[in-house]
Amino acid sequence: MRGSPGSMDRRASCLLLLLLLLLSATQRGRGLKNVSLLVFPPAVQRGQHASLLCLYDLEGAPLYSVKWYRGRLEFYRYSPSEKPPTKIFPFPGIHVDLSVSNDSLVVLRNVGFNLSGNFSCEVTADAPSFSTKTVHQHLLVVALPEEPPRLEVEGSRYYPGDILKANCSSAPSRPASSIAFLINDSPVGYSQTVASRQPDQLESSWQSLTTQLFPSHFAAGRLVLRCTAYIGTLYRQSAEARFYSKGREPVPERVTSPNMTSRTSTSLQCLLLVLSCQFFR
Structure with a gap:
């Protein structure tokens, strides 16, 4: 028995919806992977600069945005669809060098102790997947002794x-x-x-x-x-x-005379010679 035109349309609609869901899932799986965050150096001297490098693979999908956080507060964003693509949000003690910062690198100048803590980057792929991944890394700001102990x-x-x-x-x-x-x-x-x-x-x-x-x-x-x-x-x-x-410690050497006998004999001979000279006068 052949189905009615209405039931066939419903089946076609279900198949089309299933195909769209599968395609969307495939795009989400392929859109973003291998996200990692590197902090260099992981311990930075106060007053120096630190580099934060966010690595990711979009697998050909377009980038929607990369957001950077210190703790829970966003301080820098890169959105290629906006003009300008970079945006800075006020954060006490954070000085982003815009001349070298981009979609994967953020350079912080003149860091202070208040920046010690957790940093994170949040990467979002553009349509159709809009997949998002966030990674975290710790930064330590130190001041080393200026002289030896x-x-x-x-x-x-x-x-x-x-x-x-x-x-x-x-x-x-x-x-x-x-x-x-x-x-x-x-x-x-x-x-x-x-x-x-x-x-x-x-x-x-x-x-x-x-x-x-x-x-x-x-x-x-x-x-x-x-x-x-x-x-x-x-x-x-x-x-x-x-x-x-x-x-x-140095031990003083004893002062000894190895020729004491010969020296005594010589002295006696001299005395006898003097006495003999006195006797024959």
Whole structure:
């Protein structure tokens, strides 16, 4: 039995709708992939610039927009269909260099501590898919110490059995430096690094050491005390002091005369000669 014209039209409409849905799904799958965000350097010195690179593959689909966020707030947008294509939204401390920023790269100048945190880029393909993907990356703004650590030691000489006392301090930075003591390259002391807040949002740090010395601390009669200040993999500087055990100090040589017998004999001969001369006068 052949179907009525109305039922055939309904079937054709359903088939057409199904084809459109399949085509739309195919376009969504092909429109946008491989989205990633690179931050260089991941830890940037305060006052320097940072580059944010958003990579993506549209697979031939047109780009609708790329939006950049610090946290939840948008600060930069690239929309190729608009004139001009770039747009900046006010954000305290963010200075976008428009001369080099584009649809995939944003350069931030003169970054401050308030920019440490989460950045993200949101990529949207144009019609018909309008697929959107967002990726995130962290930026850390730091201030490294401007001078090496300072090591202070009580006393100028140490021997096995003595108590060694020392203090090590690191110049202001952000984040604060961690400090470690070493004797002849072996860690010593387990006290926690103390940090204190300084002006301009910086922190100085210091650590003390009190330890008893043993003969094993004097490798070949020498002891090298080193304190190292470090901030992750970004910064590492050391200061050191060298000491020598008693065994390494110069020992005065005894003043001896290996020819004492011959010298005594010579003196006696001279005395006899004088006496004989007096006798024969």
